[in-house]
Amino acid sequence: MHLRGGLRTDPGANLPVQLGTDPDPAVGPDPGAALGAGPGELALLGLVAATAAGLLAAVTLLVLRTRAHGTDPVLAQPAPPQPAPAAPNQPALRRGPTETGTMTHTTGTPDDTCRAEPEHRAPAGLLHRLGRRCARRPWRVLAAWLLVLLAAVAADRAWGGSYEDDFAMPGTSAQTGADLLDAHGSKQVRGTASQIVLHPGDGPLEAHRDTVGGALRELGELPEVISVSDPFTAPGAISADGTTGIATIRFTQNPVRFDRSYLDGVDDAVSGLRTEGVQVEYGGPLGQLARPEAAHHLSETIGLVTAVVVLLAGFGSLAAAGFPLLTAVVALLAGISLLGLLAAVFGFGTAAPTLATMMGLGVGIDYALFLITRHRRLLRDTDGTGDPAEAAGRAVATSGRAVVVAAATVALALAGLYASGVGFIGTLGFAAGLTVVVAALAALTLAPALLGIAGHRIDRRRIGTPVDEPTGTADAWHRWAAAVGRRPWQALAVGLLALGVLSVPAASMRLGHVDAGAGPVDYTDRRAFDLVSDGFGPGTNGQLTVVVDLDGARARSTADITALADSLRDALARTPGAAAVSVPAATEDQALLIATVTPETGPEDEATSELLHRLADDALPDALADIGAVGHVTGPTAAQLTFRDVVADRLPLIIAVVVAAAFLLLLVVFRSLLVALKAALLNLLSIGAAYGVVVAVFQWGWGGSLFGVPEPVPVESYVPMMMFAIVFGLSMDYEVFLLSRIRESWLDTKDNHVSVATGLAGTARVITCAALIMTSVFLAFLLSTNVVVKMLALGLGVSVVIDATLVRLLLVPSTMYLLGRANWWLPRWLDRVLPHLDPEGRAATVPGAAADAGRERSTVVGSAERMPADGTEAGDTIGTAGTAGTAGTVGTAGAGGAASGGRE
Numbered sequence: 001m002h003l004r005g006g007l008r009t010d011p012g013a014n015l016p017v018q019l020g021t022d023p024d025p026a027v028g029p030d031p032g033a034a035l036g037a038g039p040g041e042l043a044l045l046g047l048v049a050a051t052a053a054g055l056l057a058a059v060t061l062l063v064l065r066t067r068a069h070g071t072d073p074v075l076a077q078p079a080p081p082q083p084a085p086a087a088p089n090q091p092a093l094r095r096g097p098t099e100t101g102t103m104t105h106t107t108g109t110p111d112d113t114c115r116a117e118p119e120h121r122a123p124a125g126l127l128h129r130l131g132r133r134c135a136r137r138p139w140r141v142l143a144a145w146l147l148v149l150l151a152a153v154a155a156d157r158a159w160g161g162s163y164e165d166d167f168a169m170p171g172t173s174a175q176t177g178a179d180l181l182d183a184h185g186s187k188q189v190r191g192t193a194s195q196i197v198l199h200p201g202d203g204p205l206e207a208h209r210d211t212v213g214g215a216l217r218e219l220g221e222l223p224e225v226i227s228v229s230d231p232f233t234a235p236g237a238i239s240a241d242g243t244t245g246i247a248t249i250r251f252t253q254n255p256v257r258f259d260r261s262y263l264d265g266v267d268d269a270v271s272g273l274r275t276e277g278v279q280v281e282y283g284g285p286l287g288q289l290a291r292p293e294a295a296h297h298l299s300e301t302i303g304l305v306t307a308v309v310v311l312l313a314g315f316g317s318l319a320a321a322g323f324p325l326l327t328a329v330v331a332l333l334a335g336i337s338l339l340g341l342l343a344a345v346f347g348f349g350t351a352a353p354t355l356a357t358m359m360g361l362g363v364g365i366d367y368a369l370f371l372i373t374r375h376r377r378l379l380r381d382t383d384g385t386g387d388p389a390e391a392a393g394r395a396v397a398t399s400g401r402a403v404v405v406a407a408a409t410v411a412l413a414l415a416g417l418y419a420s421g422v423g424f425i426g427t428l429g430f431a432a433g434l435t436v437v438v439a440a441l442a443a444l445t446l447a448p449a450l451l452g453i454a455g456h457r458i459d460r461r462r463i464g465t466p467v468d469e470p471t472g473t474a475d476a477w478h479r480w481a482a483a484v485g486r487r488p489w490q491a492l493a494v495g496l497l498a499l500g501v502l503s504v505p506a507a508s509m510r511l512g513h514v515d516a517g518a519g520p521v522d523y524t525d526r527r528a529f530d531l532v533s534d535g536f537g538p539g540t541n542g543q544l545t546v547v548v549d550l551d552g553a554r555a556r557s558t559a560d561i562t563a564l565a566d567s568l569r570d571a572l573a574r575t576p577g578a579a580a581v582s583v584p585a586a587t588e589d590q591a592l593l594i595a596t597v598t599p600e601t602g603p604e605d606e607a608t609s610e611l612l613h614r615l616a617d618d619a620l621p622d623a624l625a626d627i628g629a630v631g632h633v634t635g636p637t638a639a640q641l642t643f644r645d646v647v648a649d650r651l652p653l654i655i656a657v658v659v660a661a662a663f664l665l666l667l668v669v670f671r672s673l674l675v676a677l678k679a680a681l682l683n684l685l686s687i688g689a690a691y692g693v694v695v696a697v698f699q700w701g702w703g704g705s706l707f708g709v710p711e712p713v714p715v716e717s718y719v720p721m722m723m724f725a726i727v728f729g730l731s732m733d734y735e736v737f738l739l740s741r742i743r744e745s746w747l748d749t750k751d752n753h754v755s756v757a758t759g760l761a762g763t764a765r766v767i768t769c770a771a772l773i774m775t776s777v778f779l780a781f782l783l784s785t786n787v788v789v790k791m792l793a794l795g796l797g798v799s800v801v802i803d804a805t806l807v808r809l810l811l812v813p814s815t816m817y818l819l820g821r822a823n824w825w826l827p828r829w830l831d832r833v834l835p836h837l838d839p840e841g842r843a844a845t846v847p848g849a850a851a852d853a854g855r856e857r858s859t860v861v862g863s864a865e866r867m868p869a870d871g872t873e874a875g876d877t878i879g880t881a882g883t884a885g886t887a888g889t890v891g892t893a894g895a896g897g898a899a900s901g902g903r904e
Contacts, residue, residue: 127404127444131396134445135389135452142453145330145446152337160337161344163352164256169422173616174642177547177634184591191226191250194286196270197528198231199279199535204242205231211272212245218269219249224258226250235582236536244535255285256350263290283532287516287525292785299784300357303777304329307365310776314769315373318461323372323450328364331442335360335435342434349424352431354789358781358796359726360435362774363410363733367403367443370737373766374399375451376458388455392448400444406736407440409665410729416658417725420650422643425718429725436729477764481757481813488817495810499802502689505696511648512714513640514787515541515603520708523785533602539579542603544612545635546572546620548584548593552628561586564627565593571623572597577611593629603637604714612641644717654721658728659684666732668834670739672824678815679739682807683731687724689806690799694719694791707782707790716788723792727799730774734803738763738812746824756816760808771804 134141169175182190196219198205198212205212209232220228231237231245238245255262270280282290304325311321339348339356375395379386410433417429451458484491517533519526532540548568550561565584572581577600584595597615601607612633620631659680666676694715696702701712742759749755778797782790816823 125397127400128393128397130393130444131400131448132389132393134396134448135392138449138452141445141449145334145442145449149330149334149337152334152341156337156340159344160340161342161348162257163343163348163350164254169639169642169646172642172646173632174634174639177545177632178639180547180549180592180632181545181594181634184587184589191252192254192285193248193250194255195283195528195532196247196249196286197279197281197283197531198245198247198273199243199281199531201277201279205238205245205278206242208273208276208278211276211278212247215270215273216247219247219266222262222265222269224252224255224262226252236580239535241535244531246532246536249286251285255289258289260289279527279531281524281528281531283516283525283528287523287528290524291519292523299780300361300777302780302783303361303773306776306780307773310769310772311369312463314765316463317376317459318463319454319458320369320372320376323447323454324365324368326450327368327442327447328361328439330446331364331439332357332360332435334442335438338438339431339434346427347423348427348431351786351788351792352428354781354784354786355428355722355726355792356431356435358778358793359410359432360439362777363407363436363730364439364442365773365777366733366770367407367440368447369770370399370403370766371395371443371447372451375448379456379458388458389452392451395451396444396448402736402740403440403443405665405669406733407436409662409732409736410436410726412661412665413658413725413729413732416654416661417721419653419657420647420721422646422650424643425647425721428718428722432726475761477761478757480809481760484810484813485753485756485817488814491810491814492818495806495814496685498806499685499689502802503685503692505693505700506688506691508699509691509695509720510606510699510714511644511717511720512604512606512609513644514713514716517541517602517604518709518711518713518787520785537579537598537600538602538605539599539608542599542601542605542608542637543635544597544599544615544633544638546584546593546595546597546615547632547634548595548620548624549630549632550586550591550593552630558590560627561590561593564624564629565595568593568623569595571619572615575611575614575619577601577607577614599637603640608637609641609644612638640717647717647721651721651724655684655724658725662728662732666735666739668836669736670743671826671831671834671836673826673830674819674823675739675743678812678819679732679735682811682815683728683735683803685811686731686799686802686807687727689802690723690727690795691720693798694723694795697794698787698791707794708785709787709790713787716791719788719791719795723795723799726796727803730796730800731803731807734767734771734808735812737767738808742816743824752820752823753817756813760813767804767808771800775800775804 198208200208212231216228216230219225227250229237229248231247234246234248237247266282266286273280281287307325308321311324312318315321336353336356339353342348343352372395375388375391378391378394379388382391414429414433414436418426420426516523516525516529519529521527521530529541546568548564565586568584569581572578572595575597578597579600580598582596584593586593597611599605599608599611601611616631616633620633624631662683663676663680666679667673670676697704697707698709698713699715701709704710704712738759740759741762742755745755745758745762746752749758775797778793778800781793782797784790784793
């Protein structure tokens, strides 16, 4: 990572004094200072905001219900004529299970029916038309996606950028010090610094002095090199025993941006030293460039293979397994390529493509799976006589809405990372959100095109009996729901106790930076880190740079500056935790004094952080008070620790922003205060449990060696913030799908127990398979050699498991059983203020679908919107029957004010 203005800080950087400035002219005050971001980050922030606003606007336009007319923009239809009251002993007419206006003539038993032709047909809404058209013109849609994919991949290969951890923190001491060095520093402190660490295996380095000199001259002739220091003349560059030396090489830009072929020139320059048996290792950004390319393709392959197995076992259909995978892979390739193009203009962290891959692949499979499962159910209800294109349109109009709402929730949570004020964090969220949005678009367009191609043959190739959504009430999920309903307090206690135990380690979380010392020993920057620690002491890898601004000093003569330098060195040397202090040196223009403080401990040690605060808060102000100068502590380690403090301070703000946004979205969608509040609180508990697992494994070292981290390390400073936004968004994904079905049944039956059981059973297979796939995708990235990626992978994988088991199977049903009808309570005044959003709508079968009224208990209580529960005031609202009907139900109030409806 590097500070804007030149001071570079990179993961694993190990350098005695790492100061650097970009070759560009010094710039004035950062216009993004108020936001903690530069112009590029501000532009990207605008892009994120526009994307989120556009997505939410689309959601609103697609699902906004006009309360005055009680219409639905997708499934709106004229009010059907009310049947006349039935005469005595005359069978009554009621609406059948489809949305096409089919009338059912009943004689008192579900099976004694006769159907009339539809009287009214629902005008197709935008989502409905989109899905139907994609299914009827599949080859055009496939051609369009293929063209987009090829163009994006080709453009990425030609003009795509690189990824580096680059951030700016305006207003901090570390950033101010970097800006001063950029403006006044000499050539020796400009550019991006890396280290060439030399260690002979058979004696002192002095014996190879001539060869070292030749190698340094060749290094100095390489392109992009500003200067190369000689370890034999640079102060403190040779270890006390003379066996280790450090040559500092400065580049015009960060070497991680170079092509890997650049290393060929570096290797050629030091080949003579290696021939003589001298160990040569690269530290800092040059060492990062030399790292082997991440084998993320293996992780992706494992995730995809697991997805195939889970989908085949869960649904028994090759198409049901293949179509979600194909949709997700196409969307992922397009999203990652687009991200690469954006990386050429904006700065993205090194973890951005990995994070985007994890999110894009996981949600891409989930979103397509929800749509395809609903489509197969709709087709099955027609006994092979329905129109596949119409079924695809209905699936997109219903489950597609939930996909849009879920994607919007995840995108909002990730966009909330910009509230940190740190562009580096915000861009990571943007990278993940980009692939989520592309995955949603693919699910809404590419998936129905594939369904249109398959037609009625979608389940022709199968393994066992194809399965989609359950029917009846005798399945295991209904039995589980009934068991929880019999003992809701016990289920709630078990769930809360488990989450509480898992959350205990989170209380001792220590944020920090994972340096190169935690990397694999076959990485050259890890070996360079170890050589420096062994030869010079652990603090040499985490040196602090003190910059004194003399601009406001009352005395500026040479004698005064010399006296100040002596007193400053004494004050710094007396600071507890300082192992060594260099003689402060003035810049050529006499504007700055620069000194280096070597801590007694390594960069990850908490004692180094304490030393930083002692220097900034006590030692420097006291030493400079009499002369009126201002001191700053900067350097890679100072920047990393400052970044940690900034992130820790702003984490509560991120939590508040994301939770508030999600709460409001759920409140609008489900029209229930308690449901929205419960969802937010349960997600906070599950995130706390995931934090606890990460702390126990990485910080406490419990089983860390199993994941390739043999020693305890601090939790990377931005991991909790990223985990919170991602986990909260993903948890809301499952919450939206589950609560949609529960509310759907509630509006149909007004029976809380039946609704919870029906919603849990109706989504169980899809959510379980989706959670297994998502978990496998995340955990597969534990194979990464990047410790930060491992942290994110484990935390996200565990959070999905917790959410799909403890939360969905215990806490959600138990709390909803205990709350009863109060689940759907909403004050009347709030009901009037909130817009009406329907996340899933009425999932009608295709025209001509056979009735299945006797499959489940299903009673729609008229068209009366308000049904006060016991003890509720007349001014409150419980549910809104007119807002979203049950799947396949059109409830119409007859003379008695109530009507019955069938379920899909």
